[in-house]
Amino acid sequence: MRLVHSQSPSDVRLEVHGGLTKVEGEWRAFEKDAQCTVFQTFSWLSKWQHHVGKPAGVRPAIVMGRDAEGELLFIFPLAIQTRGLFRRLTWLGSDLCDYNGPLLSPRFTRHAEDFAQLWRDVVALLRKARIARFDFIDLGKMPQTVGAQANPFLALKVLDHPCGAHVANLGENWEAYYTANRSAATRKKERKKLRQLGELGEVRFVEAQARADRAEILSTLIGQKSRWFARVGVKNIFARAGYKEFFLDAATDPAMQDIVHVSKLSVGTTAAATSVGLGFGGCYCLVLSSYHDGEHGRFGPGRVHLQELLKHAIGKGFRWFDFTVGDELYKRDWSDTEVRLYDHLGASSIRGWLAVSGIRMFRRTKRLIKQTPVLWRAYSALRSFKGRCATFSQPPAAAG
Numbered sequence: 001m002r003l004v005h006s007q008s009p010s011d012v013r014l015e016v017h018g019g020l021t022k023v024e025g026e027w028r029a030f031e032k033d034a035q036c037t038v039f040q041t042f043s044w045l046s047k048w049q050h051h052v053g054k055p056a057g058v059r060p061a062i063v064m065g066r067d068a069e070g071e072l073l074f075i076f077p078l079a080i081q082t083r084g085l086f087r088r089l090t091w092l093g094s095d096l097c098d099y100n101g102p103l104l105s106p107r108f109t110r111h112a113e114d115f116a117q118l119w120r121d122v123v124a125l126l127r128k129a130r131i132a133r134f135d136f137i138d139l140g141k142m143p144q145t146v147g148a149q150a151n152p153f154l155a156l157k158v159l160d161h162p163c164g165a166h167v168a169n170l171g172e173n174w175e176a177y178y179t180a181n182r183s184a185a186t187r188k189k190e191r192k193k194l195r196q197l198g199e200l201g202e203v204r205f206v207e208a209q210a211r212a213d214r215a216e217i218l219s220t221l222i223g224q225k226s227r228w229f230a231r232v233g234v235k236n237i238f239a240r241a242g243y244k245e246f247f248l249d250a251a252t253d254p255a256m257q258d259i260v261h262v263s264k265l266s267v268g269t270t271a272a273a274t275s276v277g278l279g280f281g282g283c284y285c286l287v288l289s290s291y292h293d294g295e296h297g298r299f300g301p302g303r304v305h306l307q308e309l310l311k312h313a314i315g316k317g318f319r320w321f322d323f324t325v326g327d328e329l330y331k332r333d334w335s336d337t338e339v340r341l342y343d344h345l346g347a348s349s350i351r352g353w354l355a356v357s358g359i360r361m362f363r364r365t366k367r368l369i370k371q372t373p374v375l376w377r378a379y380s381a382l383r384s385f386k387g388r389c390a391t392f393s394q395p396p397a398a399a400g
Helices: 021-031 042-056 115-128 172-182 184-198 210-230 243-252 295-299 301-315 327-336 350-371 372-392
Strands: 001-007 013-017 059-066 072-083 086-091 136-144 165-169 203-207 259-269 270-280 285-291 320-325 336-341 341-347
Touching: 013 115, 013 350, 021 042, 021 059, 021 072, 021 350, 042 072, 042 243, 059 115, 072 372, 086 350, 136 350, 165 327, 172 301, 172 341, 184 203, 184 295, 184 301, 203 301, 210 243, 210 259, 210 270, 210 285, 243 259, 295 301, 301 320, 301 327, 341 350
Parallel strands: 086 136, 285 320
Antiparallel strands: 001 013, 013 059, 059 072, 072 086, 136 341, 165 320, 165 336, 203 259, 259 270, 270 285
16 A cells, blocks of 8 residues: 655655555665664565564554655654554564664755654654554654664654663774773683683584574574573563564575574584674674573683674674663673663554553653662562572473
8 A cells, every 4th residue: 555645844755555565676775875774674674574563463554755856765664563452553573673763865854854743744644544543653762863863753752761772883803802891800711711611622603604504503592592581580582473483584594694694602512602693784783692501601602602793793894783772781891882762652542542651651660670770680580580480380391
């Protein structure tokens, strides 16, 4: 479905599309020069829609804006998602995107000085489209900038997202970067741990190229991560419908091999640590990582693997290493830039107002807990205790 709205005071022609197929070619061409993150690329979002969104009834509502000559100025990858009694307008693939936002032409700002008005025009157009009826708007995990431009969505009323993200500015030389970020005492301790790890077998950093190797590493990662989720009392994302299939497809699709980086740290015959990263626009994003929870775990294989990933990113000429969303201490150890994230909530009906009120209160409470160390430690300890209790209560596996 395609509607055109040409009466915007910002002199931007707006279109909304209810599917991805017809916009694929133009989207892929636009993302090559547009300012966005890897999470707004067509490959990432179309795979999410195929494996997760469509089976759950999510309907894309892709908004395109053009100038008077018909040249694209932006793509807003939006969607309508129904949960219970509520229909929300949100970012397409939001749950598996560490950063949400638009794809912007470098010329965008010159054509949209009054973004609040432009957004009102977008919402009005979406309401006219039968595919896009919604009770409330929930645009989450939006960074302050989109490429070199200020994120226009921050012109709306926003609140702080519960978590932040962390980015390391990389230099051109690994040894210089490592020395600058690790004290002499820490480097000595890490060399000792590496020797101890080497006593268990040859330590090798392996980058998977063949499809079968990528699938094997991802399967190992999912197993490692699932056990970690159980130990700390966190819901296993790979148990959610379509998630495992999504990551497997992204990791093994030859068309995405230039973006998706799959690797492991081998110690002898054991995959002691595993990861999936995304490389795009000069930035390496670490999206999934885990480590062996047996004997190898005592010697920090995850730390060794992370250092190999940083070395890899520098060697490939990436300017930034993005640890993505989360405030874990190891991210702060390596990062020199904190990325603040924001959410925008808005009601479109009385029913939507009730939903927004509850969501806003929940996220403010969640942020308070996450950003207050004593509260976060107490919450994490309680969550881990519940996770251990749940693990112990599981019946023993049947003998094979």
